[in-house]
Amino acid sequence: MLHQSMCNSLEVYFRNVNRNIQFLSLILIFVSNPLLSQNKTIIDSLITELSNKNLSIKNQIELYNKLAFEYSEIDSTSSYNYSKKAIEKASTIKDHSGIANAQFWIGWSAMQHSNYKKANEYYEKSLILSKENHYKEGIARAYNGFGALEGKKGNLDKAIVFFKKSLVLKKELNDLTGVGNLYSNIGVMHKRKGEYEKALKTYFKAADFSAQIKDSVGLAKRYGNIALAYVWLSNYNSAMEYNKRALGIFKRYNQTKSVGLVYNNIGMIFANQENYAEALNYFIKSYTVKKDLGDKRALVNQTNNIGYVYKMMGNIKKALTYYEECKQISNELGYQEIIADSDLSIADCYMLNKEYDKALEYGFKSQQLAEEKGFKSIIASSTCLIGDVYTEQGKYQDALEYLKKGLALSKDTGEKSLEAKATSNIGKIYWKQKKYHLAKEYINKGITLASKINYPSVIRDATKILVELEKVTGNYKNALESMEVYHSIYDSILGKEKSQQIAQLQVKHDTEKKEQAIVNLHQKNTIQAYELKESKLKLMIYGGLVVLLVLLGTLFFLIYRQKQFKLKQQNKEIEQNLLRVQMNPHFIFNAMSAIHDYIDKGAKVQAGQYLVKFSKLIRQVLDNSRNNFVTLEEEIKMLDNYLFLQNLRREHPFEYKINVSDDIDEEEIALPPMFAQPFVENAIEHGLANIKDNATIDVFFTMKKDGLELQVKDNGEGIKKSTSPKNDNHISHAIKITEERIDLFKQMGNKNIAFFVESISSGTSVTFKLPFKYV
Numbered sequence: 001m002l003h004q005s006m007c008n009s010l011e012v013y014f015r016n017v018n019r020n021i022q023f024l025s026l027i028l029i030f031v032s033n034p035l036l037s038q039n040k041t042i043i044d045s046l047i048t049e050l051s052n053k054n055l056s057i058k059n060q061i062e063l064y065n066k067l068a069f070e071y072s073e074i075d076s077t078s079s080y081n082y083s084k085k086a087i088e089k090a091s092t093i094k095d096h097s098g099i100a101n102a103q104f105w106i107g108w109s110a111m112q113h114s115n116y117k118k119a120n121e122y123y124e125k126s127l128i129l130s131k132e133n134h135y136k137e138g139i140a141r142a143y144n145g146f147g148a149l150e151g152k153k154g155n156l157d158k159a160i161v162f163f164k165k166s167l168v169l170k171k172e173l174n175d176l177t178g179v180g181n182l183y184s185n186i187g188v189m190h191k192r193k194g195e196y197e198k199a200l201k202t203y204f205k206a207a208d209f210s211a212q213i214k215d216s217v218g219l220a221k222r223y224g225n226i227a228l229a230y231v232w233l234s235n236y237n238s239a240m241e242y243n244k245r246a247l248g249i250f251k252r253y254n255q256t257k258s259v260g261l262v263y264n265n266i267g268m269i270f271a272n273q274e275n276y277a278e279a280l281n282y283f284i285k286s287y288t289v290k291k292d293l294g295d296k297r298a299l300v301n302q303t304n305n306i307g308y309v310y311k312m313m314g315n316i317k318k319a320l321t322y323y324e325e326c327k328q329i330s331n332e333l334g335y336q337e338i339i340a341d342s343d344l345s346i347a348d349c350y351m352l353n354k355e356y357d358k359a360l361e362y363g364f365k366s367q368q369l370a371e372e373k374g375f376k377s378i379i380a381s382s383t384c385l386i387g388d389v390y391t392e393q394g395k396y397q398d399a400l401e402y403l404k405k406g407l408a409l410s411k412d413t414g415e416k417s418l419e420a421k422a423t424s425n426i427g428k429i430y431w432k433q434k435k436y437h438l439a440k441e442y443i444n445k446g447i448t449l450a451s452k453i454n455y456p457s458v459i460r461d462a463t464k465i466l467v468e469l470e471k472v473t474g475n476y477k478n479a480l481e482s483m484e485v486y487h488s489i490y491d492s493i494l495g496k497e498k499s500q501q502i503a504q505l506q507v508k509h510d511t512e513k514k515e516q517a518i519v520n521l522h523q524k525n526t527i528q529a530y531e532l533k534e535s536k537l538k539l540m541i542y543g544g545l546v547v548l549l550v551l552l553g554t555l556f557f558l559i560y561r562q563k564q565f566k567l568k569q570q571n572k573e574i575e576q577n578l579l580r581v582q583m584n585p586h587f588i589f590n591a592m593s594a595i596h597d598y599i600d601k602g603a604k605v606q607a608g609q610y611l612v613k614f615s616k617l618i619r620q621v622l623d624n625s626r627n628n629f630v631t632l633e634e635e636i637k638m639l640d641n642y643l644f645l646q647n648l649r650r651e652h653p654f655e656y657k658i659n660v661s662d663d664i665d666e667e668e669i670a671l672p673p674m675f676a677q678p679f680v681e682n683a684i685e686h687g688l689a690n691i692k693d694n695a696t697i698d699v700f701f702t703m704k705k706d707g708l709e710l711q712v713k714d715n716g717e718g719i720k721k722s723t724s725p726k727n728d729n730h731i732s733h734a735i736k737i738t739e740e741r742i743d744l745f746k747q748m749g750n751k752n753i754a755f756f757v758e759s760i761s762s763g764t765s766v767t768f769k770l771p772f773k774y775v
Contacts (some may be wrong), residue, residue, distance in 0.1 A: 004285075005739075010165040012125070013095075013149060013408065015682070023222065036632045037358050039378050040364075042070055043067065043070050043071070043310065046063055046066055046067050046070065047067070049063060050063045050064075050067075051496050057089055057092065057093050057095075057663075058087050058093070058095065058098075058722075061086050061089045061090050061095055061102075062098070062534060063082070064082045064085045064086035064089065064102070065082070065083070065086045065098065065101045065102055065105060067079075067082040067103040067104065067107075068080075068082040068083040068086065068109070068192075069105055069108070069262075069649060071109070072105060072108050072109035072112055073109070073112045073297065073333075074297070074333070076109050076110070076113045076773075076774055076775070077114070077774045078104075078774050079105060079109040080106060080109060080668075080774045082105075083102040083103070083105045083106045083109075084102070086098055086099075086102035087099050087102045087103070087553065089554045090102065090283055096129055096130075096132070096133040096135065097133065097135045097137075097138055097637070099129060099281065100125075100126045100130045100135055100138040100142075101126070101138065101141075102127040103122045103123075103125045103126040103129065104122065104123065104126040104138070104141055104142060104145060105156060106118075106122040107119040107121070107122030107123040107125075107126065107145055108145060108148075110122065111148060111149055111152065113334045113335075113775070114334070114335070114336035114337060114373050115775060116149060116152070116153060116373070116374055116420075117248070118144070118667075118668070119149055120146075120149060123142050123145045123146055123149065126141070126142045126145070126412060127139060127143070127146075127179055128140035128262075130142060133366075134290060136169055136172065136173060137169075137173065137175075139169055140166045140169035140170050140173070140175075140178070143162045143163070143165040143166035143168075143169070144162070144163065144166040144182065144185070145165040145351045146162040147159045147160070147161075147162035147166065147185060148185075150162060151185075151188070151189060151192075151278050151587070152337070152375075152560045153374050153375075153376060154375070154376030154412075155376075156189045156192055156193050156413070156414055157193075159189050159686045160186055160187075160189045160190075162655060163182050163185045163186045163189070164182075164186065166178075166182055167179060167182040167183070170182060176209050176212060176213045177209070177213060177215065177218070179209050180205075180206045180207075180208075180209030180210050180213075180215075180222070180654050181206070183202050183203070183205045183209065184202070184203065184206040184307050186202050186220065186226055187199045187200075187202035187203045187225060187229070188208065188225075190202060191228070191232060193414040194414060194415075194416040194453060196229055196232040196233045197233070197533050199229045199232070200226065200229040200230070200233065203222060203225045203226045203229055204226065206222045206224035206225070207219060207223065207226065210222050214767070215256060216249055216252075216253065217249065217250070217253055217258075218229070219249065220249035220250050220253075220255070220258065221246070221258070222245065223242045223245045223246040223249075224242070224246045224261070224262060226242045227240075227241075227242035227243040227246065227265060227269075228265065229237045230242065231265075231268060231269055231272055233414050234272075235275060236269050236272065238301065239269050240266065240269055240630075241263050243262055243266050243269070246258075246262050247259065247262045247263075247266075250262060250451070253507040256289060257290070257293055257295060257298070259289060260285075260286045260288075260289030260293070260295075260298065261286065261291050261298070263282045263283075263285040263286035263289065264282065264286040264301070264305065265304060266282045266493025267279045267280070267281070267282030267283040267285075267286065267305065267309075268305075270282065271305075271308070271309060271312070274312075276309050276312055276313045276532070276629065277725070278341060279309050280309045280310075282311075283302060283305050283306050283309060284306065286305075287299070287302045287303070287306060290302055291567050296329050296332070296333060297333060299328050299329055299334060299536060300326055300330050300333065300338050301326075302346065303322045303323070303325045303326035303329065303413065304322070304323065304326040304338070304342065306322045306339070307320070307321075307322030307323040307326060307345060308345070310322065311345075311348070311349055311352065312417055314380070316349050316352060316353050317346075319349050320346060320349050323345045323349065324346070325340075326338065327339055327342035327343070327346075330444050330530070331340060333434050336369060336373050336375075337370075337373065337375050337671050339369060339376055340365075340366045340369040340370045340375055340378045340382075341366070342364035342382055343362045343365045343382075344362070344366040344368070344378060344382050344385060346362045347359045347361075347363040347365075347366060347382070347385055347389075348360035348385060350362065351385070351388065351685075354392075356392060356393050357384075359389045360386065360389050362387045363385050363389060363625060364382075364386065366378060366381075366382040366385075366759050367382035367383060367386065368377060369580075370382060376409065376413045377413050377415060379409055380406050380409035380413055380415055380418055381406075381415075381416075381418060383405050383406035383409060384400050384402070384403060384406030384407075384410070384418060384421070384422050384425075384426065384521035385401075386402045387399045387400070387401070387402030387403035387405075387406055387422070387425070388403075388425065390423065390509070391403075391428070391429060396429050396433055398430060399429055399476065400426065400429055401425050403425055403429070404426065406418070406422050407419060407422040407423060407426065411434065414470075416449065416452070416453050417453060417455055419449055420446055420449035420450040420453065420455050421450075421455075421458055422447070422448040423442055423445045423449060424442065424443055424446025424447070424450070424458055424461065424462040425446075426591070427439045427440070427441070427443035427446055427462065427465065428443070428461075428462075428465055429441030430442060431443070431465050431468070431469060432656070436469055436472060439465070439469055440466070441464050442468050443465055443469065444466070446458060446462045447459055447463060447466070450462065486610075487769070496602060509702045512527050531748070539649045549676065591610075591614050591645065594610060595610050595611055595614070597641075598610060604630055606648070609654055610645065610648055613641060613644060613645050613648070614645060616641060617638065617641045617642055617645060619642060620634070620637065620638040621638065621674070622637060622729060624673040624674060625674075626675065628672060628673075629670040629671060629772075629773060629775075630670060630671070630673045631666065631667060631668075631669065631670050631775060632660070632664065632667075632669045632670070632701060633666040635671060635673055635674075636658055636701075637658070638673070638677075639658060639675070639677070639680065639699060640658060642677065642680065643656045643680065643684075643697065644709075646681075646684050650684075652691070652692040652693070652695070653695075654684070654688055654691075654695035654697060654700075655694075655695065655696045655697075656696065656697040656698070657696075657697075657698050657699070658699045658701075659699065659700045659701065660701045661700075661701065661702045662705055663703050664702075664703050665699060667775075668774050668775060669708070669772050669773075669774065669775075670772060670773050670774070670775045671708055671710075671770050671771070671772045672741075672745065672753075672770060672771065675710060675738065675741070675755070675768050675770065676699060676710055677764075678737055678738060679712045679738075679757075679766040680697065680699070680712055682764075683697055683712065683714035683716060683764065684697070686716070687714045687717055687718070687763060687764055688714060688715075688716045689716075689717075690717065691715075691717075693716065694715070695714075695716070696714065697712070697714045698711075698712075698714075699711070699712055699713075700713075706752065707753075707769045707770060707772065708769070708770045708771070708772040709767065709768065709769060709770075710767070710768040711765060711766070711768070712765070712766045713760070713763060713764070713765045713766075713768045714763045714764055715762045715763040716761055716763045716764060718759045718760075718762075718764055735757065738755060742755065751769075752769065752770075752771050753770055753771055754768070754769045755767060755768040755769070
């Protein structure tokens, strides 16, 4: 993950790898755009400016592109719509640079929401158009976008190549701000590769360019990056010095959000020193700033950091609370990478708590999502964590399989700390299996790797095993030397732990002193109060009690109302999931009966075909039932599979067709799943039940001004003829399910949803107006 000056400054995001302290700079990519932040004030200002009827088309295009950028990370649908408007306007005057910029912002927004395929497609379009029209700024921006994309995918060397291509063009354009930004991006890649000295040198180059153009706020951001590099080099004094420089500038220029980010980075220094009491103090300061600003995007990182500190302090319950909050906010914002990372952290907590089944559940969740989205670093970390859990369970063959996979992936992504940990853990397993030669080989490799990056806990644990290995193999001299190394590192780590305990006791002592001072003051006031007249004393006491009761009553009422709201919201979501799957039992019964009939008739080929299709459909239904929205492509596949299976078991098959209007891209539109299915089933089971020839079902997806329209038509007997008492119950049931789902959607904030059923000249028509979003 990378750094973007547009988004207010550096953002540090803690990332745990195999239970040891690791930090990942969530520094976003720099892009050349005059906008400096994404906030409502700027968006409102741009929209107001756009309403000016005297604007030239060129100015309108620029405003549409600026709005596309402002929405790119907070609302992908709005960003896409403004980019499309820019393209439409630019096409009328053949403004190729305006089109190239709009294509870039479509790609940028897609990348922020983890749609890497779409991002690559639009970056490519922007690059080609910029080259065709010799638009150097557009070419530089496209290369920068490709660098960001490769960085997100974990291809760090490729990312550096693209950033350097962009850097050359920025120098030719004499864009000093852009040059400084690109040096920062390259520094981030070096940092992620573990090349901390290179990262530091590159960050200093970026700072020089900010100083040249007298960009004080930009210089403060560079100081923040320099501080990060010093953290990775374990030079905490220099890291603190540069953080304080950055903090002073940000306060001077009222950069409140950036002040919160520096608080976070100072907390990171204390956490790296295992001074968790001070780390928590600064993280909570940062959390408060971001909460006051309503900055959900930054809260994602902060909740994760606080969760990490609580985990390291042994408070697993609180750690899980903050990790779940991080995951919830990430889900709202569509941050798939952070969701996968949160699942990894939750798995780590459960492993520490010896709840191994839950640890594996969340570990596999993290791994699956990371593999689907191409998050290489998280794939490596989750794979190693699964191996660690299997090790704790004594399942050594499974553990070896996953740890070796994780080791290979860590080498590919350049995650040196993960490589060291995985290597030493493989050695640990071989030691437990009494394969001493292999154990010694991996343990020594692990110690060497850990020593290069100053990873003391891995050196300590590996050295302890090495002592036992040397003793078992009779190398007592080597065992003694290893024991001395072990105790040296153990004492160092123990010293830090003791310092941490002392710091925590000091915090507790200071708190108790303050509380005692309050008690003493209260006693003094009480003595003075007794000297007042009796009537005045009673009045004060009764008045105080009344105020206290009112405050307590208000507090309890607010707490109760908040709890009730959360319970209702959770209940609505549970009901929504239950309603989605109410259609399954009836169809499953029919499907299994059909398979049984084929088997009885000896039709093994048909039975096998039906069973494969049926199992695929069940998987699709289960997958779709987990999500409030699925892509139109997935919904069509599910409907097609369902209709095919229904046709397979009918004596007189019907014709069916699923139609999608030309202005809809099935991969980019998402809608609530399985609204059509109850009525498709009703049409098959009842509307077409007595029609032997030319029976048809048509499903239409059309984009209207007020939403996505879904229509299901059949040429059956119509509502009146098909509504025998039995059939009427089925139709009513389908309508009831749909009405309940729609009511729940509306209660959860989706107002743009409705449906109606009508008889047509030949058959029945069911029409839905559904909410949708771009993905």
